[in-house]
Amino acid sequence: MGIAIFNTYLVLLFVLVHFGIVRFNLFWKASPAIVLVLLMFGLLVPMGWGAPQGDALVVRNAVSIVPDVAGEVTDVPVVANAPLKAGDVLFKIDPTPYAAQVKAIDAQFKLARTRLGQMTQLYERDAGRGFDVEQRQSEVDQLSGQLESAQWNLDKTVVRAPSDGYVTNLALLKGARVANLPLSPVMAFIDTSVTIIGVQINQIDARFIAPGQEVEATFKFAPGQIYPGRVESVLQAIAPGQTRTSGTAVMPSAIEAAPFVVRVRLDDADFTRRLPAGSAGTAAIYTEHLKPTHIVRRVILRQLAILNYVNPF
Template structure:
């Protein structure tokens, strides 16, 4: 944009000199340099404070699916990268051993409840001991707890989607044996219920950014379009500001001005849900400062949106 403005001034100056409206003296010869300095100091450098711009990235939460019970997979009804709703079946584990355990505990519970009824009746007639009744009651309660746990295990043989989203990089097949170890996930589930958009803003440009300010964004995935949104928050920490326990002294080269991340939310929620995880682009945040530069930033962002048709980087 600064090149366009400077070239416009040069063209206008050329016309005025040719028409002899202005004399081509030393002042007008050096005036392009003066105009360049005025544009830089008076407009384009403050524009980075009033309307900072930075790269934007779409991030989605990834859930590592680990079954709660171990067993052989008997059914995998899902298809990779197909939208799923909360509660949709991801896969099923052979329920036979778990159903057998439920049936066995249910039979034992029924037997113990019968014995408890008999012991209670004997006690009421004065021919039974209170200790025997209390013991049978404890056994019944213990079996009820075991049966509840067995039913829970049986229910967990059907693994369901934890949220709206989709499964990606699906390799699980019928016949595979899965375990409940936390370090052995069987598939990756991408949660689409919440779309996270982060904008990197240089520290020198982030001091006036605040929640609620308007944002405009353009994505490589959707060239030629500009989306609107609002600032949700400015993340209060970056990796370079995180202290971890170690026996190493601070290395001077690790102290650097890493950009801050600003979380934004799109106004068009339907478009946000369509954005693939990893979608990149550019975003501009319009603060309450240097409002005269907002129009130029809008123009620059739309230029980027148009060049996204041909610029893959």
């Protein structure tokens, strides 16, 4: 936009000089440099403070699906990238050994309860010892816990979707054997219940940004379109400012002014849900400062939206 304004001035100056409307004296010869300085420090730099612009990215939470029990996969009813609801079955594990374990513990539990009842009756008739009653009660309690754990394992042979979303890059097949190892996920589940849109803003331009301010965004996924929204929050930490507990002294590193991330929410909820994770674009935030610069920023953003038809980068 700055280049367009400057070139427009040069063309206008050429026309005025060519038709003799102004004399091409020292002032008019120096005027392009003067206009360039005024344009830079009177419009472009203040526009970065009052209406900062940055790259936008659509992010969704991903869950690595790791089964709680090991076994052979007997069924994989899901289809990759098909919408799922929370609780839908992702895959099933052969329940036979877990069902047998439940049956065996349940039989012991029933026998222990019967013995506890017998010992209690004998104790109430002064024909038994209180210690025997306590011992049988302890056995019943232990078997009750084991039965609950075994039933939990049996229930976990059916792996369900943790939330609304979809499975991507599905490679799990019937007959495969899975294990409950944290470093061995069997599928990736993309959570669509929450869509995160982050905008990177240079640190020198982020001073006036606050929640609730107006936002406009355009995406490569939807060229030529402008979508309004609002600022949700400014993330209060980025990786360079994070420290971790260690047994070593501070390791100095090159300090760079990495961009801050601003989380925004679009007004069009349906469009937000349709945005694929990883969609890239550009967003502008309109603060309460230097409002005259907002007009230029809106024009620039609409130019970028139109260029999205042909610019793949």
